[in-house]
Amino acid sequence: MTTTTDSVRALSPDDASFKAARGLCAVRQWPLLGRNDEAIWGECQGSGSKPYQTQVDLRADTPSFRCSCPSRKFPCKHGLALLLLGVEQAAAFQSNAPPAWVSEWLNARAERSEKKAARAAEPTSAPDPQARIRREAKRHQRIAQAAVDLQRWLTDLIDRGLGSMNAGQRGEVEAMAARMVDAQAPGLAARLRELALEIGSGEQWIARALAQMGLLQLACDGIARREALSEALRSEIDAVAGWSVDKAELLASTPAVNDHWTIVGQRVSELDNKLSERRVWMYGANTGRFACLLDYRFAAAAFDRHYIVGSGFDGALHFHPGFAGLRASQGEIKAVLPPRWPQLDLDQLLDGVAERVARSPWLWWQPFWAQGAQLERVDSVWRLHADGHVWPLQISAPSAFELLASSGGQPIDVYAETRGEALVPLSAVSADGLWQCH
């Protein structure tokens, strides 16, 4: 990865960390600065007598950090500052052999990486395939029983009538969500938590809640008939229930879809219990395919890999089994390329939406691309016009004004994600360059 100031900013866990790192970008604060082809390192003087030892491993696509400071953020401000210095004041670094505290860490990392590669290269035979089959069968049983309980509970609510429910009864829904977690069906639990938020919320809440409950019923039906489904639909139902896919197995068992991929948008959503979900959207210029890479992190930890919106690469994605054909994982990257943004008209876009919904009505988010679009503000509501149509936007006021400023009132190309009516803009290309939602 070519490190730039922007890529360092992308690595920051939050704006405050980047700002704090900026405050450490004076060479005199670093009594020791060194680099070689594999890493950069430095000692940063803090308020104590002993400076912090900070180092960054540059060998992989994404840098890895280590610092002796007590910060819980990752990467910490010292790591970010070291990288910034490496970009902006490279001459301040001495090119020499790393000190022991750097070389020992690099060697240990190389050893671990070799062992991991060796394990991956070994024939993939589970320690005890029978034990795994038994475990999976047990989990399927639990999920099936949970689905029966869920269906009973859903029908009970419908029998009683949703009109008698109010926000005070969200706890009842959340209790059922907890039951799903116990049954190892986190996907169903997540949908129930979404349903809980709808109860008593806004004017049309019953219509929205009913749609969500209907899809939960459909999921229960799918789980009940799992064995009779096609392999693709079975994988889809498993994903809805919350089965995760082992990445190494996925890369080994699914075909690589090679293309000129462009990162068109990304968004981090805070889930409950300090868990964050990141959706990275990509578009393949040759296949015309959209892909969504999902990652999770806990608290202030960093994601495994960092993506810069508006960058492109020649490489592979591996699509997860299932019917929707949207979720993917990163495969090999061969080369960095300039971006190639979608060239889709509205009909093509809406056809894509319809096809994906037909394959999986449970999709959380769909990709959306509007070319030559214009922003409009009506009172405090933001809308996007394109191709003779208009969509409401779900966007914060600061982001909306940034987008408006970037467009200057001229047509722009906007990438967004959507769950139906409203669009959530994630990036836009204008004559003045790229805007992305923070």
Added chain:
Amino acid sequence: MSLSTVELQLLRAATIGTARAPAPAVEEGDPVIGLLAQIQTGSESPAVALLRMAATTATLRLAAQLPQRAAIPDFVPAPAESLPLLDPGLARELIECLNDAPPRLQIELLQRVTAAGRRLPPTLLPALLDAGRRQSVLRDAIRAVGGARGRWLAQFNDDWRFAVGVGETVDREARWLHGSLEERLDALIQWRSEDPDAARDKLVGVYATLPAKERAVLLAALAVQPQKSDQPFLQQTLADRSRDVVDRALGLLLRHPDSDHASRAGERLARFIDANGSIKAPEEADTGVGWKADGIELKRPKNDSLGDRAWWLYQLARQVRPDWWTQRWQCEPAAVLKRCKKGDWNEALLRGLHESTLACADQPFVEALLAVLPNHLHPPLLTLLPLAARERWWQARLAKPKEFSALLQEICTACAPGESIGGVLAKGLVETAVVHMADARLRYHYDLRYQLPELVSLLPLEALTPIEQLANRDDAEILGNPWWRQLARIIDLRRRFAGLDASPALLGPGP
């Protein structure tokens, strides 16, 4: 039966409860309705049927959803940009600075960007305008940096009204008619420089329609090239309902020593200030037309420290020019103040003299008042002195080390953003500052720790080397200390932005 009808029936049944009122049977119809009918009859209970039908209709809606049709609204895009972009890293540092640096530094950096003929990346314009919303003192500089795109953007947010205008490139008449209040004042001042009477007539023409705040602001234009013909209008303005307008009108009239108002005010005060030096206050207010017409406030405000008679005396005193006193008593300003300070009416007289001195910018009285008034009243007086006179005053105070913090406070308040001090005074300030900064007890001197970053923002760059060397020492206590880093950062930013003219422009689209 249509899909919408089925959906309504489902919604009704789900609201009431299928135990009480299941959804009615779906009649066969088109394939979609037929599918729903099939689901309904094939489900094990009305509740399960309803849920499955709801899932089906929701999926159909998602798949077939068409966006609302609408014509693109009429939109006037922003004017094309011609200026090159500021370096994105510097631009981001500027925006960060607008959150937490001394206002003087913020204004300097903004002015450097404008002077270098650069513009900000458009995505940073909202943050720039927000800074102007928070701090009105930055608005002039922000308007300049924001440029045409900033003015265009500002129209979409009421909080950024201050930046909405028609720009310097538009003719003056358009600015007077359609510009922001600041633009209209600017246009009026320009007219005033060319044709004072015509400018005044423009103001008079709209005056009655203006709200009080705008009346007060636009009156300031009449300070440019005062004319005898201004006097009737200013006299009339003394009867305004707004106290602020009256104060400003009085201040302007005081610049006309030959006016009828000046004669009346002098005669009025002469009844209470004897030529031999005796001073008395009015026994009662004159409730006739005379006092009111001249803007004299009869009723003392409740929380004012003066008594009624002192209040009236103060009102009369502020209506005359400072040189009335030197003529009345035939003595110098310092002697006038010495006499005023004696006796029961000193507060009223000093207050009146202070205000009339500020209005007339009478330099001998400014210097005399500086010697007798408390420190917190000095800054507005100091701004009336030429910089050289101010520096002499401060140079003398520099010799009193215990007053260093108060002196810094005065200098920082009296020097407008963009003003600097140089030469001997700057050197003296830096030498004294370095002594304090090297003292370990500085950590307890909160005033000084607050003022020193402001001072570092004010002094000329070439004078800052000793402070810069101190802040850049390789000393563990300094390196780890955010306050020292703040000083070093201020100096570093000032140097980098001062170098903007020499740096290559970043052309083309920014990030």
